[in-house]
Amino acid sequence: MSTIIKERVQNKQKIHEFSNKIHEANLDNIEDILEEYFDHNAVWHGPHPINQLDGLENITEQFYKPLLKSFPDLEKNNFTLLSGSFGGGEWVSTSGHFVGTFENDFLTIPATKGAVWIRFGEFHKMENGKIVETRIIIDLLDLMRQAGFKFISALGAEIVNPGPASHDGILLGESNSEESAKTLKLIEDMIYKGLRDDYREKGMNDMGMELYFHDDFMWYGPGGTGTTRGLKGFMDYHQGPFCQGIPDYLGGNHITRYAEGKFCSFVGWPSIYATHTGNGWLGIPATNKKITMRVMDFYRRNDNLIVENWVYIDMVDFLLQLGIDVFDRMKNSKYVFK
Template identity: 40%
Template sequence: MNQYTELEAAKRCVWDALQALAGPDAAAAAAQVLTPGSEWVVSHPVNALAGPGEVVAQFITPLHRALPDLEWRPDLFFAGHWDGRVDGGAGVWVTTTGHWLGTFTQPLWGIPASAEPAWLRYGGFFRVVDGRIAEGRLLLDLVDLARQAGCPVLPASTGQALLVPGPRTRDGVLLSLQDPDLSAASLALVEAMIGGLGRYDRNDLKSMGMGAFWRPDMMWYGPGGIGSSRGIGGFERHHQKPFLTAFPDRKGGNHRARFAEGHYVASTGWPSVRATHAGPYLGEPASGGPITMRVMDWWRAQDGLLAENWVLIDLPHLFLQFGVDLLARAADPSRAVKR
């Protein structure tokens, strides 16, 4: 099987799997679409899962119980090869981000039900081996779900709190294969931009040279608690400045997968960032301790510049390292953050 046929087969596998896992026979489907030793890591409080039984019991079943009319609504879906040069995971990966939509009828991981429609934003990376999912990495925007349920766990975001959309071009679900030269160019652009991030001098945001990589009308779609912004100025104001004030020594690494297909690029790491919590962040004072972050990014390139960036961070996991349990706040109305 050549690499392009392999990508097509992996896409079919993951597409069919995620459709089935959102359906009424999810438990039976998991036994078919996951390898017996499939290893998943889901955002806190689910964390590490081993094998289809744990995936069903600790992730799929609670999700269906909370959102019984569950729908899978992907905005991005594409695939690529990763050589595993940083943190292992070599092979064929499929990534997707979008929402699980359903009526929120039962509590989910401490977040009380609203009895209203809820859009649970998700991001996933799946490594496919011999036609089955051998590894899954999933981040869920539980901070935004708590906001939708009326029990905010963080102060109001300075960026816009909105239903994060798919790409402006409405072409993010790539079921067919894309031009490999275009894919290589998109990946090179993202890696050059990441190289710019590494040039931060801890004084001036412009030292990173982000204007060379982004369109003036770029959109940055952050997780709940941070929000979305437009243009380099909005990106700096709502994300980069607060983030670098809190974590001035941040270092990237431990990439589990990074690849491109067509105009789209994806990257994840566990942890993707290591830093010292040296300043206030999202309402919490500096703890002074070391932290790690689970992060997922997806980018869309257009005419040699980056036009859109979707970002998820496992904020409940991060805040545990500050000594703060965000999901305990959600479960206890008396601890909800006043806005």
């Protein structure tokens, strides 16, 4: 095993260990736990309204302690974990759910006193066995829905999305480099040929998505969009309305992107630049506003096609750019669907 592969495996095992320790965490020991895994000068980028935290003390006090106060029995259940290098940096990415009893308000979202499943995707940049940078998207819009505040009538199914149907998303060892390269090529072709070039030249109806996605693939989208099944469901309930709403979107601006085995992940912060010139997506009339989108994607390939795709978007940040402040609407119970 090469030195870089050995380091990568150690990084993955470190992040897996950290995720498991969250269930042991409380307000008294969280500082010690975080100090074991984070560099003191780490930078944390998260969803609006938290956004950016500099240094371990701020990460502890402004994210992890409020999270544990709101969900005292918190578990962090990863269903994918993979690693790779990009731009000279080493990264580990995970996705899954924070699961816990919603005992106290979180970011002013009212506590339900019941169990909640909070979708998340995250990327950790590693140096010398420590986390020096984190990018994490927590699906706050879906947490609001679970708390009884629904601002958008999603076209897709609003469910607790599962992990990989293959039950093999936690990649703790060394992966086959040929399989990894095959996965990365498929994803990059889909992004840069299908979603970008073919869309620009031929339009939404001739993007060649059948070259990349299985007919019955599962697309697990963010709050406001929901989950879709198959190419038709994906085009009808997400991709079609999305392209109509922001037809000039420019994606693929990734901070990191890599594949391991049959899995691939990327994050852009922002990943998409666009103008909201069309009606339809999320049921919102065109605002003609310039927008950006923080996006994470996780994929699973089977044979030569994508069979599962988990998508995380900072929807609260995106909606705020359109003049829709969901925290204000929640506080004042405005425009809430029942």
